[in-house]
Amino acid sequence: MKNAFIVLLIAAIGAGAYLYFGKKQNHNSLHFKELIVGRWQIDSLKGFFTNSPNSHNPSWLDSIDSNLKKMGFEFKNDRIVFQTFDDKILDSSHYSFVNDKTILIWGNTDSGKEKFTIDTLDSSKLNLKDNDSGVFYFSRIIN
Numbered sequence: 001m002k003n004a005f006i007v008l009l010i011a012a013i014g015a016g017a018y019l020y021f022g023k024k025q026n027h028n029s030l031h032f033k034e035l036i037v038g039r040w041q042i043d044s045l046k047g048f049f050t051n052s053p054n055s056h057n058p059s060w061l062d063s064i065d066s067n068l069k070k071m072g073f074e075f076k077n078d079r080i081v082f083q084t085f086d087d088k089i090l091d092s093s094h095y096s097f098v099n100d101k102t103i104l105i106w107g108n109t110d111s112g113k114e115k116f117t118i119d120t121l122d123s124s125k126l127n128l129k130d131n132d133s134g135v136f137y138f139s140r141i142i143n
Contacts, residue, residue, distance in 0.1 A: 032097065032100050032118070032121055033097060035121050035122065035123065036075045036103075036121060036126065037075050037076065037077055038074070038075060038140055038141070039072055039073075039074045039084075039140065039141035039143070040072060040073045040074070040075070040126055040138040040139065040140055040141065041069065041071070041072045041138060041139055041140075041141050042068055042069070042071045042072065042073075042136060042137070042138055043069075043137040043138060043139050044068075044137045045068070045134065045135070045136060045137070046134065046135040046137070047132070047133050047134035047135055070085055070086045071083070071084070071085055072084040072085075072087075072141060073138070075095065079094055079095055079096055080092055080093070080094060080095075081093050081094070081095050081105065091107070092108065093105055093106060093107045093108070093110075094106055094107075094108075098115075100118070101117055101118050102115060102116070102117055102118065103115075103116050103118060103128070104116075114130065114131075115130075115131060116128040116129060116130055116136075117129045117130075119135065123140065124139060124140050125137075125138065125139060125140070126138040126139075126140070
């Protein structure tokens with residue numbers, strides 16, 4: 001009788017640990033998908049607009065000038081992101097998470113997807129690095 005109780009206790013502990021740690025991993029992924037939703041303003045850029053032959057500017061960056069602080073992005077739950085300027089929608093794109101550290105963004109007419117590494121994502125900051133080491137620094141816009 002004692003042996004059966006010990007076996008059942010070990011099985012229950014194992015099942016509980018499996019469920020706990022399995023949900024915890026999925027929760028982290030879900031957490032990132034929830035954290036990115038909202039309005040973000042560009043604070044600064046690093047590694048763009050150089051004369052280096054290895055520099056790369058995504059096509060949607062061509063219009064950025066001294067009004068950088070007026071540019072923003074609004075990530076929606078339905079995997080759509082709106083590019084805004086002075087609170088007016090300029091364009092829309094799509095996004096999806098590859099994993100907790102990688103996001104793909106593509107336009108409505110683009111055949112290719114641009115891949116970004118998420119350096120920071122929390123309730124107030126978002127830092128995205130592109131393949132050519134350019135970094136976008138965002139801060140959350142709170143209404």
